[in-house]
Amino acid sequence: MNEYVTLLDQLDLQANAADLTSACAYRLFHEQNLLDGHPFTVSVQFDVSLVNITILASGRPLFSRTWPLAYDEERWVIHEGQVGMEIGL
Secondary structure, three states: OHHHHHHHHHOOOOOOOOOOHHHHHHHHHHHOOOOOOOOEEEEEEEOOOEEEEEEEEOOEEEEEEEEEOOOOHHHEEEEOOEEEEOOOO
16 A cells, blocks of 8 residues: 555645555455465455456556446345345346
């Protein structure tokens, strides 16, 4: 994170917001030694409103893209402690 802050300072830019979820997920997996022997990591995060895909090489982001999802409240089902999508065939 400090590298990003330094880069923004050097470019005389100021960030309005930062999404650290991919970086946090990577750090968690790294700390649990789940990435040993894997030079690339692909993180796919899916929730009610968006999908985020991030590709990292040795902890450095190569690609990150976020796609908003069409929020269709009628298709989402909320149960105690769970959220899921109703899929009709």
